[in-house]
Amino acid sequence: MIAKSARSWIWLLYAALAVYAFITFIPFTWALSASFKSLPEISAGGADFIPKAFTLENYKTIFLQEPLFGRWLANSVMVAVTVTLFNLLFNSMAGYALARIKFPGNRLLFVLVLAVLVIPGQITLLPKFLILKSFGWLNSYQGLIAPALVNATFIFMMRQFFLNFPKELEEAAALDGLNRFETFFQVVMPLAKPALAAQTIFIFMGSWNEFLLPLVVMSNPEMFTLPLGLNAFKGQYVTYWNYIMAASMISTLPALAIYAFFNRYFIQGVTFTGGKG
Amino acid sequence: MLNKTIWNKQSTRETVSGYLFMTPAIVVLGIFLIVPVIFTIVLAFYRVQLLGEVSFQFAGFKNFVRMRSDERVWIALKNTAEYVAIVVPIQTILALGLALILNTNIKGKSWFRVAFFLPTVTSSAVLTLIFMWIYNTNGLLNSFLGFFGLPTYNWLGDPDVALKGIMLMNIWATAPLFMVIYLAALQDIPESLYEAASIDGAAPWEKFWCITLPFLKPVTFFVIVMGIIGTFQLFDQSYIFSSGSGGPNNATLTIVLLIYQYAFKNLDMGYALALTLMLALVIMTVTLIQRSLFKEESLD
Numbered sequence: 012m013i014a015k016s017a018r019s020w021i022w023l024l025y026a027a028l029a030v031y032a033f034i035t036f037i038p039f040t041w042a043l044s045a046s047f048k049s050l051p052e053i054s055a056g057g058a059d060f061i062p063k064a065f066t067l068e069n070y071k072t073i074f075l076q077e078p079l080f081g082r083w084l085a086n087s088v089m090v091a092v093t094v095t096l097f098n099l100l101f102n103s104m105a106g107y108a109l110a111r112i113k114f115p116g117n118r119l120l121f122v123l124v125l126a127v128l129v130i131p132g133q134i135t136l137l138p139k140f141l142i143l144k145s146f147g148w149l150n151s152y153q154g155l156i157a158p159a160l161v162n163a164t165f166i167f168m169m170r171q172f173f174l175n176f177p178k179e180l181e182e183a184a185a186l187d188g189l190n191r192f193e194t195f196f197q198v199v200m201p202l203a204k205p206a207l208a209a210q211t212i213f214i215f216m217g218s219w220n221e222f223l224l225p226l227v228v229m230s231n232p233e234m235f236t237l238p239l240g241l242n243a244f245k246g247q248y249v250t251y252w253n254y255i256m257a258a259s260m261i262s263t264l265p266a267l268a269i270y271a272f273f274n275r276y277f278i279q280g281v282t283f284t285g286g287k288g
Numbered sequence: 289m290l291n292k293t294i295w296n297k298q299s300t301r302e303t304v305s306g307y308l309f310m311t312p313a314i315v316v317l318g319i320f321l322i323v324p325v326i327f328t329i330v331l332a333f334y335r336v337q338l339l340g341e342v343s344f345q346f347a348g349f350k351n352f353v354r355m356r357s358d359e360r361v362w363i364a365l366k367n368t369a370e371y372v373a374i375v376v377p378i379q380t381i382l383a384l385g386l387a388l389i390l391n392t393n394i395k396g397k398s399w400f401r402v403a404f405f406l407p408t409v410t411s412s413a414v415l416t417l418i419f420m421w422i423y424n425t426n427g428l429l430n431s432f433l434g435f436f437g438l439p440t441y442n443w444l445g446d447p448d449v450a451l452k453g454i455m456l457m458n459i460w461a462t463a464p465l466f467m468v469i470y471l472a473a474l475q476d477i478p479e480s481l482y483e484a485a486s487i488d489g490a491a492p493w494e495k496f497w498c499i500t501l502p503f504l505k506p507v508t509f510f511v512i513v514m515g516i517i518g519t520f521q522l523f524d525q526s527y528i529f530s531s532g533s534g535g536p537n538n539a540t541l542t543i544v545l546l547i548y549q550y551a552f553k554n555l556d557m558g559y560a561l562a563l564t565l566m567l568a569l570v571i572m573t574v575t576l577i578q579r580s581l582f583k584e585e586s587l588d
Binding site for chain 2: 034035036041056057113114117163190216219226246252262266
């Protein structure tokens with residue numbers, strides 16, 4: 012009797028999960044299917060998820076006829092990859108220093124990082140714009156890259172990670188005559204892979220999907236990143252949802268690929284603050 | 289004596305390497321976070337001329353006085369407050385519910401977890417475009433509602449529902465992120481507590497009420513604070529939905545969108561900075577109120 016009711020409970024839970032998975036997938040599947048439909052089929056309305064006449068025309072059009080789409084893709088890759096690489100390096104260095112190196116000011120810097128961590132990003136937007144303008148960095152890659160080179164949240168995360176890092180390894184390295192830098196790059200960093208992978212997902216996604224800062228910094232369409240480009244596309248092709256959806260699919264793929272690739276580490280990243288996982 | 293010099297040498301070396309390791313962080317956070325905060329606080333009391341050479345002129349409290357009679361400030365505040373008040377509780381409860389289900393012993397949970405996370409990986413621009421298309425008058429949502437004989441809406445054009453369309457989308461997109469955080473916290477609850485409760489004959493809902501919920505209090509505080517900070521800064525979706533106008537009829541005008549318009553459309557940087565400062569104070573106040581509420585509750 013008890014077993015039977017427990018089993019029906021399980022089915023109810025499965026049903027709830029399946030419904031939610033359905034709700035999650037519908038918009039994406041609908042967009043994906045539209046990206047393979049022709050304009051007349053889309054304009055006719057209806058709710059067919061399988062295109063009547065499957066076509067790659069939309070993808071061809073945005074890459075071949077829309078001169079800037081490839082450029083936007085390249086800009087996004089350029090900015091997101093650079094930002095991610097520097098964050099991995101700089102956040103880890105700062106987190107390591109805060110966790111492991113004793114120096115006057117360590118405590119104060121840690122408190123500052125914590126304070127900075129709670130400042131909502133939007134609040135620094137306008138001064139950031141003024142500073143970038145005075146540097147002459149509007150409409151340039153460094154205008155998007157420089158403000159994003161480090162991230163207080165992940166400095167904090169790396170500090171927590173290095174606090175639990177086995178001390179013996181560093182002591183052994185010190186006995187071998189390695190200095191702090193050699194120890195960090197040759198011994199510590201190779202063992203920090205799970206934390207670095209978790210950072211990679213969040214930093215890459217954040218940079219890849221960022222909308223407001225590029226909107227403010229980049230006014231020249233050649234310098235747009237994909238989210239801005241998509242928005243411009245929307246203005247240009249108001250009713251051409253087939254093109255817009257094809258462009259949307261292309262711009263979702265890289266972040267999705269990074270997530271799929273590092274997903275295993277991502278869960279570790281969220282859970283390594285404590286307990287099993 | 290010799291010992292001391294060696295020690296000194298070593299501690300100097302440690303200090304030097306400590307600061308070298310911190311240099312990139314200090315420089316970047318200094319220039320792009322700490323200086324901007326100071327700028328915002330100071331320049332909110334200035335008139336800032338952006339055209340040509342940037343120039344500043346002290347304006348006292350003028351920027352703040354002006355807010356009181358600025359009708360659009362009140363509309364933006366009302367829209368944003370409504371958005372926060374509806375989205376934060378729903379997304380928190382949804383995240384908790386999903387996490388609780390995924391924390392049971394069912395098969396395929398890692399698959400579900402990966403699947404649910406999809407919207408969180410997608411950019412706000414892409415999500416907004418997909419939803420705009422689904423919300424179209426002859427779009428998927430209306431076809432669906434019509435199929436069940438439910439009322440259909442002009443989701444994008446009707447001021448009464450435009451903001452609700454954004455709410456729906458963002459609850460859907462943000463809940464999975466908080467679900468993952470809840471899942472991590474749920475796994476930290478010691479199994480022995482549940483076992484002890486079982487021996488004492490506690491019913492499942494009693495276990496949930498007396499063990500799970502109290503344990504989740506700190507993470508719930510975190511989730512709500514992050515939710516509040518995130519929702520108060522709503523911009524991308526409103527901007528893309530309304531092509532930057534905050535329409536229809538100011539229905540999707542949020543505080544950050546208003547700040548953007550004043551700074552970059554009206555080139556009124558000083559006033560926009562004053563609005564920014566106001567937004568920061570609102571977020572801080574709400575966070576503090578929420579913290580005191582949580583503290584009081586834990587005293588009970």
